[in-house]
Amino acid sequence: MINEEAVYYSRILTETTLSFHIIYATLGVGVPLMIMIAHWVGIKKNDEHYILLARRWTRGFIITVAVGVVTGTAIGLQLSLLWPNFMELAGNVIALPLFMETFAFFFEAIFLGIYLYTWDRFENQRKHLLLLIPVAIGASFSAVFITIVNAFMNAPQGFDLINGELANVNPIMAMFNPAMPTKVSHVVGTAFMTSAFVLASIAAFRLLRGSNHIYHKKALLLTMKIGLIFSLTSLIVGDLSGKYLAEYQPEKLAAAEWHFETSESAELILLGFMNEDEEIKYAIKIPYALSILAHGSPTAEVIGLDQFAEEDIPPLYIHYLFNIMVVIGMMMIGVSLLFLIGKAKGWSIVESKPYRWLIVLGGPLAIIAIEAGWWLAEVGRQPWILRGIMRTAEGATTSNHVNLMLLLFCGLYLILGVGSVVVLVRMFRMNPVERELMDRKGEVHR
Amino acid sequence: MNLNLEIIGIIVLWTFLFGYIIVASIDFGAGFFNAYGIFTNKQHILTKIIQRYLSPVWEVTNVFLVFFFVGIVGFFPKTAYYYGTTLLVPVSIAVILLGIRGSYYAFETYGARSHKGYAFMYGLSGLLLPAALSIVLTISEGGFIFIENGNPVLDYMALFMSPLTWSIVVLSLSAVLYISAVFLTWYADKANDTPATELLRRYALIWALPTIITAGGIIYELRFHNADHYEEILSFWWMFLISALLFIGTVWLLWRRKNYGIAFSLLIGQFAFAFYGYGISHYPYLLYPHLTIYDSFTNEAMALALIIAFIAGLALLIPSLYLLLKLFLFNKDYVRGNSEHKH
Incomplete structure (x- = not known):
């Protein structure tokens, strides 16, 4: 019952x-x-x-x-x-x-x-x-x-x-x-990454709000370094997670990527919206990228949602969650990489107010990426509690x-x-x- | 009763539950005495000693409980089904109280701002929690869970109208205050804090009597509620007799103001004999009459894995716990507040 x-x-x-x-x-x-x-x-x-x-x-x-x-x-x-x-x-x-x-x-x-x-x-x-x-x-x-x-x-x-x-x-x-291997390394790696960016965010906020103490600058530099390292490892593990999904949970990958028809040389759909007739608008389509993500080869066949019964498919909105996670992750790699290069080369832009605000924003964004990632993981497993x-x-x-x-x-x-x-x-x-x-x-x- | 995996599993879990009951009682009671002290202007006597004990150990208390409920689902997965379905309300309320209590303790201690209302909440939650948690023991006696459409359902009316329920609630409250007061008497005495020792000794003596009376009353009530269990308890009469003798020993030492450390050890013995006596007489039922340790037991491979993990874990934990106790509980300078503790 x-x-x-x-x-x-x-x-x-x-x-x-x-x-x-x-x-x-x-x-x-x-x-x-x-x-x-x-x-x-x-x-x-x-x-x-x-x-x-x-x-x-x-x-x-x-x-x-x-x-x-x-x-x-x-x-x-x-x-x-x-x-x-x-x-x-x-x-x-x-x-x-x-x-x-x-x-x-x-x-x-x-x-x-x-x-x-x-x-x-x-x-x-x-x-x-x-x-x-x-x-x-x-x-x-x-x-x-x-x-x-x-x-x-x-x-x-x-x-x-x-x-x-x-x-x-x-x-x-x-x-x-x-x-287990991809999930565990992704969770632990992103925890380090998020913690580093949250602490960086606090340091940048203190620097913006009155205090110009060297203490905060040291904190910012240290956390940005750690953040970059772990956002790169998270990226690599994220790619491996795609390969795991293609092999063991193809319906989750297909739903997250809006991949409807099983096909070779599959394109990756980034961003975009889906209207009521299941038409995808304003998306960026990257040729071969889904095949590379799923199997590491541009021409490989990727299983689409057509292979699954209606009642076994997770909700399609997980595509948005996937995008939020990936976009924030990429952005944080860019922000921390630019910051460290800028520091080394003495560019004043990374010490400017707008750039510091960007770092401040990075803390909450990293948390949002964590939330999106977990929602993707959990909703993407539906309708199963034990797949x-x-x-x-x-x-x-x-x-x-x-x-x-x-x-x-x-x-x-x-x-x-x-x-x-x-x-x-x-x-x-x-x-x-x-x-x-x-x-x-x-x-x-x- | 041979020593099989089922028995080993339940002994491990019962021991964790016993650990939790002792550690949590000290914690709950301390919160109550602290609040009571504030509202009767005896704060200056008690607060320091209570805070010094609670600070380094609060997190550890919670873990005993987590151990118990994770362990019971591991060793006896069917309990998740019976108890999980029926205990939604009482256990959720207990979790919420634990949540407020635990986090506000940290907020208060490390956030450095005191508030009377907070101390009141902390003290009150310490009384509500044993009441909410002890309901689980009442339910395990049977008669409150019936099967409807193939699913277990808890009969709240029967539960709240039963004298057994309320006796167990009263016992849990007075036992919490008694255990806590005896421990803190010893702790205050070690800190050479005479006024606190005297006050806590008085609390301990006050709560001794209700504890032993309700404990006896519950055994008597079981005769009518669950005659089988009552018969089993009688066949282990010697354990309860030893428990009663140890109780007398504790009260006598407190009365004569002697050897508070030994008094507390006797108290541990008293509760251990009563608790294990109760547990053994409950055998083999986890939930009268639906669930025994045999029909709810996990598979052999998991049981062995859990026991191995348990032994390995203990090998890691016991030295660590020893270090914690050595640095704080048994460190004379720390207990007396002699060394500096900025954090």
Whole structure:
């Protein structure tokens, strides 16, 4: 028995929770690496500014971690509360990485607590830096394990279904499914990229708003470098993801690229709009590009939507999500590359106000790209919750109170969202860098 | 009862739940005493000691709960179906309370601005949470879930009209305050903070009696609600007897103002015997009468993988936890607030 209303609200509540959680989760995965790099550079160059950078980032990081932890707990429980039928099946096959994620997070939480309360407790700064390694490893592995579960939903394997009964379960095979390599590296890489651009955005904003302190300039240069590296890796992995999709989820690729007819030498449709008659307007069509993206050869055959039954095709609006993600990703490569070349050559344009505003914009844009990417991943898997095995409607709860819970959770996310922003703004406005540097100079270094 | 994978799985999970109950009780109770102190102008006595304990460990508390619910779906996937479908409302409310509580703790501590209303919310949520979470234990006794159109449905009327429900709620509240007060008495004593020790000792003695009375009352009520379980409990009478003796030991030590550390260890023992006694007598049911640990168990390959991951994980975690405790809980300078802690 499927309760249509419960399915509908379960989907909306899950989408809301994930959309909110992913902002904090992405920063939670990426920022520890940034803190570690800043701390390390600070020790190596013996530069107080980088050390302070690590300290201030850590302070902000705790606030985002707190929200990430509680929304992560929420999604963890909602999986069972909203999708009990799915979890009953999935629990049998993919519980292992879910279980390991808790260990990774536990590990991170313990060392973050220690790192936080032991500034100035170590005579040797290097020892304190060592504490960050488990934090960064724990954070990254949390992302790895959770993404493995998501990859499994896209490319389930490691079990047999015999007359509807599970048999021959192999948890390791289930973890190392075909979607896993590209998905995991894309998620982790873009988390580093987004965190770098969000921190760059803050530095650029401070430079625009009054402070011309060298501290912010150092922060901007460092984060732009990291951002460029990881946006390039994300680009490469994105290309590999296209090849994975062509092989294992051709309907997802075809829907995202509006590729209707199976054909050789397929063109890639960029941007554009679709009207009610499914005609594509104002699109840029790049010859051979889809064949290259899908198979690495300009003449290869790419499977189109004509090969699939109507009820197995994801919604076509995921094309817009794909475009948002790709355009922002490309733009950020351009912005950071130009900035670094400009810095090296001494071009004044990269120090100009409009260019700094562009970098400021890059932070929110990177977050939007993350959202678009996850929506593409999740909506693109529809109508399946476990591709080819279980439809989303079959996985949902039959309880009648999901709509009420949706309202309550929206209230929670509103409070958490506003609260975290207010606290972060107040925290850094009340204690600007200049003052903190003055305060620290007065301190005796132990 | 042989030692098979099912038993190992449930012992692991039960242990995590026990860990959560102890750590979270200390945390919930501390929040309540803190708020109570503010509203009765005893803030100066309590706040410092409570804050110093809570700061480095708040995140760790939450993880115990996550371990439990991720683990139970891993080892016993059918629980996702039965409990997931029926517990939507109470568990969602608990998650929302946990969300407000956890994040506002961080906002307050690291955002550096105090607010009375916030302390009140933090204290209140600490009382509502055990009430919301303890409903799960009530439901597991059976009689509240029926099958409609092939799907399990929770009968809210029956749940709210049952004296068992409310006794378990009262027990969860008084146990939270009792556990927390005993621990904080010990912690304050280690910090050489005499006024705080005296006040918390008084709270501990106040909450001792309601805890033991409701605990006894619940066993008696089970006789009418779930006679099978009641019979099972009686066959493990010795565990509950040991628990009661340990309780007397704790109260006696508190009364004589002696060895607060040992008093707290005895309290852990008291709750461990009661909790495991309850758990063993519940065997083999996860949910009377629908679900046992055998018909809900995962496949053997997954069970082995989970147990191996669990052992490897513990090998990583125990040294780390030891480091955390050594640096903060058992570090005399930190507990007494002697060293500088800017963050």
